[in-house]
């Protein structure tokens with residue numbers, strides 16, 4: 682069933698990509714590019730807590746001087762992603778999982794409502810965009826690329842939220858997503874978790890097309906709770922590893 686779905690919409694996906702290529706790229710300063718890239722890698726777990734970021738090496742990687750990298754490090758430190766160390770370097774800080782859990786709890790309360798309000802206003806272009814994202818998600822879900830999957834999950838929900846008629850509600854939810862970005866670490870839970878998540882996204886798009894908003898609300902609540910449980914597992918894991926560290930020091 683899923684295979685048929687993906688084959689049927691492949692042509693729309695290709696069209697979608699072609700349209701995207703003619704869009705003007707967003708202008709970003711070098712510091713912004715470095716900041717965005719490192720933030721993504723930290724949020725996804727590609728860069729792990731404690732990992733050292735050396736100014737000179739990062740500048741070399743991005744082909745720029747050390748000035749924008751220094752600026753990016755300062756912005757990352759302000760967001761709690763890194764801690765600055767003397768002589769311009771930084772190391773990746775540990776995520777505050779308790780914070781992430783609390784923010785995810787708030788999002789789980791708000792997002793089903795926003796999803797239902799928005800779903801009723803999604804046009805064909807938005808639905809095609811969701812189809813395209815689903816195809817991209819399926820590609821990285823099978824390859825178990827957790828960071829890429831996490832980024833696509835955000836994009837999927839962004840497309841829906843951008844149609845929410847209550848702009849304050851949508852902005853509040855987006856702000857929570859930004860603050861709890863490191864919650865994307867949940868996708869490191871493994872292929873089974875990603876497969877369940879994938880199926881929920883496919884079902885969401887099907888229900889939106891069918892105009893079954895009551896079922897969509899139920900599924901959206903379930904989807905939010907599913908994410909929240911995974912974040913709570915992260916908190917429990919963090920508590921256990923902290924306890925293990927205390928134990929090993931006795």
Ligand SMILES: [Zn+2]
Pocket residue numbers: 834837838882904
């Ligand atoms: Zn999702």
